[in-house]
Amino acid sequence: MNDLHSPGHERYDRLTQWFHWLTAxxxxxxxxxxxxxxxxxxxxxxxxxxxxxxxxxxxxxxVLIVLRIVWRVFVGTHLPAHGSPATRLLAMLxxxxxxxxxxxxxxxxxxxxxxxxxxxxxxxxxxxPSPLATDHDFAHVLGGLHDKVAWVIIILAGLHACAAxxxxxxxxxxxxxxxxxxxxx
Ligand code: HEM
Ligand code: HEM
Numbered sequence: 001m002n003d004l005h006s007p008g009h010e011r012y013d014r015l016t017q018w019f020h021w022l023t024a025x026x027x028x029x030x031x032x033x034x035x036x037x038x039x040x041x042x043x044x045x046x047x048x049x050x051x052x053x054x055x056x057x058x059x060x061x062x063v064l065i066v067l068r069i070v071w072r073v074f075v076g077t078h079l080p081a082h083g084s085p086a087t088r089l090l091a092m093l094x095x096x097x098x099x100x101x102x103x104x105x106x107x108x109x110x111x112x113x114x115x116x117x118x119x120x121x122x123x124x125x126x127x128x129p130s131p132l133a134t135d136h137d138f139a140h141v142l143g144g145l146h147d148k149v150a151w152v153i154i155i156l157a158g159l160h161a162c163a164a165x166x167x168x169x170x171x172x173x174x175x176x177x178x179x180x181x182x183x184x185x
Pocket of ligand 2: 020023024025027028072079080081082091095096098099157160161162164165175176177178179
């Protein structure tokens with residue numbers, strides 16, 4: 001029987017899975033890149049390069065999250081979470097918090113760059129014009145918030161990943177499997 005249709009073996013559709021894993025990889029890269037460049041001397045090419053890739057992938061993440069939410073709301077597969085009502089509520093709140101924090105982080109990232117008054121380009125292909133005046137004090141405040149929200153996202157995503165692994169290895173339910181592609185036979 002087709003994995004997609006047998007009860008208890010439903011999977012998220014392909015695009016939902018792509019959106020999920022692309023978001024996860026991008027968020028981890030954005031976090032790691034910032035913590036690598038913080039340890040590099042100011043003005044080095046590698047530091048500037050990492051900052052510019054961070055900003056370009058940040059723009060890509062903004063597009064990805066908007067598309068992901070539109071897909072989720074209007075088209076994508078919806079599957080009920082496994083576990084007790086309390087666990088299901090916790091999972092729903094956790095997912096909502098991740099979406100909210102990602103949107104907040106994107107807004108902070110854009111405002112941070114605008115307030116810095118520096119080049120805001122997507123891999124050198126096009127520039128995003130700034131609706132804000134350059135304001136270094138405001139940029140400093142936004143940078144502090146962007147850094148704190150980054151930590152909250154990484155900690156919450158880490159707990160979320162642990163929950164997925166517990167579902168898989170301890171509770172032995174299909175929660176993790178349904179976010180993975182159907183294995184080739
Ligand atoms: C979940 C996604 C993201 C994470 C985890 C993340 C993380 C970080 C961290 C930890 C820093 C260093 C902050 C500091 O110490 O001042 C940083 C800097 C920065 N981020 Fe992000 N960020 C994300 C998304 C974005 C987005 C969407 C944009 C906008 C396109 C963006 C633009 C920036 C800018 C402009 C800087 C400062 C670069 C510089 O110093 O010149 N970030 N980010
Ligand atoms: C930065 C990293 C990550 C972010 C931002 C993230 C975000 C999300 C979000 C927002 C959802 C809710 C999907 C929806 O119903 O619309 C979700 C679902 C899911 N995530 Fe992640 N995730 C991350 C990493 C991971 C990792 C590393 C794993 C596995 C070890 C994982 C496993 C899952 C699973 C299995 C689901 C489906 C849960 C269910 O069906 O109830 N995620 N993720």
